[in-house]
Amino acid sequence: MAIGAFSHGPTGTVVSAESQKKSRVAWFLLLPGIVYLLLFFLTPLFSLVLTSFKTAPPAAFIGEYVYAFRWENYVEVLGMYGEHSLRSFTYAAIATLIALAIGYPLAYFIGVRLRPYPLLQSLALVLVIAPFFISFLLRTVAWKQLLADQGWIVGTMKAFAILPPDAHITGTSISVIFGLAYNFIPFMTLPLYTSIERLDLRLIEASNDLYANPMTTFRKVTIPLTLPGIVSGTLLTFIPAAGDYVNASANFLGSTQTSMIGNVIESNFLVLQNYPHAASMSLILMGAILVLVSAYVFKSGTDDLL
Numbered sequence: 001m002a003i004g005a006f007s008h009g010p011t012g013t014v015v016s017a018e019s020q021k022k023s024r025v026a027w028f029l030l031l032p033g034i035v036y037l038l039l040f041f042l043t044p045l046f047s048l049v050l051t052s053f054k055t056a057p058p059a060a061f062i063g064e065y066v067y068a069f070r071w072e073n074y075v076e077v078l079g080m081y082g083e084h085s086l087r088s089f090t091y092a093a094i095a096t097l098i099a100l101a102i103g104y105p106l107a108y109f110i111g112v113r114l115r116p117y118p119l120l121q122s123l124a125l126v127l128v129i130a131p132f133f134i135s136f137l138l139r140t141v142a143w144k145q146l147l148a149d150q151g152w153i154v155g156t157m158k159a160f161a162i163l164p165p166d167a168h169i170t171g172t173s174i175s176v177i178f179g180l181a182y183n184f185i186p187f188m189t190l191p192l193y194t195s196i197e198r199l200d201l202r203l204i205e206a207s208n209d210l211y212a213n214p215m216t217t218f219r220k221v222t223i224p225l226t227l228p229g230i231v232s233g234t235l236l237t238f239i240p241a242a243g244d245y246v247n248a249s250a251n252f253l254g255s256t257q258t259s260m261i262g263n264v265i266e267s268n269f270l271v272l273q274n275y276p277h278a279a280s281m282s283l284i285l286m287g288a289i290l291v292l293v294s295a296y297v298f299k300s301g302t303d304d305l306l
Contacts, residue, residue, distance in 0.1 A: 052279035063273035073280040081264050081281060085288070088260040091173070091248070092241035095180035099188040099237050100230070102181070107192035112199065128189050140179055140252045147175055147253070171255035179247035184240060188233040195229025231300050239289055261285050
């Protein structure tokens with residue numbers, strides 16, 4: 001019988017040559033992913049950090065900056081755009097709750113009620129992701145037309161005195177939050193469906209046999225078992241919603257009074273060409289989302305999602 005070569009590891013354990021070979025193969029397979037992350041994630045992130053500390057030299061042209069350690073950029077943007085930051089997280093949180101309120105019943109219906117009908121279940125999932133077949137911008141523009149003062153939705157609401165004659169929806173917080181919720185509902189529904197589809201219905205039947213009412217069953221059985229889907233869905237909705245700049249733009253559903261952090265970053269990068277402020281706001285947004293998401297995940301007891 002052939003005996004492979006062995007060597008002693010740093011802890012005194014015996015490591016076979018075959019294990020060392022598998023380890024090298026694993027690292028070789030990981031190498032393309034590591035190179036990709038270095039080139040397209042860590043390198044741009046490092047450049048963004050350096051840019052956030054830049055300063056304008058004396059008599060500089062617009063958009064001309066030099067490297068320096070000007071940490072005052074962060075203080076300035078927090079003072080200038082603190083209201084935009086609060087507005088962004090508020091809009092994103094409300095839109096996430098609306099998406100959860102709509103997405104959970106929808107995912108439950110598809111994952112449980114349509115489980116005996118695979119064809120209908122597949123069709124329902126296609127309808128959920130169908131908006132992705134159309135451009136994000138086109139969908140938002142379409143809602144701008146539908147919610148316009150001359151549109152049939154606002155006209156009907158005014159005809160039934162639901163809205164005052166001089167009221168309008170576009171350009172308000174309501175339209176921005178609605179746009180965020182609408183555009184990101186699929187991001188909420190699909191993780192919820194994945195979790196609910198694996199739900200063992202015998203546990204719900206057992207709860208009913210033990211004389212638990214439907215609300216108790218939902219609260220004590222269904223919610224805990226589908227909590228990973230809820231956490232994943234809320235993260236996939238909240239994170240892009242907080243950094244969104246399309247819905248809140250004055251060219252779409254928002255106005256200058258509804259600008260979010262994304263609009264500030266876009267304006268500083270493309271219009272004002274104040275790259276240090278734009279980079280500082282980007283890093284502040286990234287850090288704030290990271291802290292909020294980590295706290296939320298640990299609080300919900302789903303640390304393994306990180």
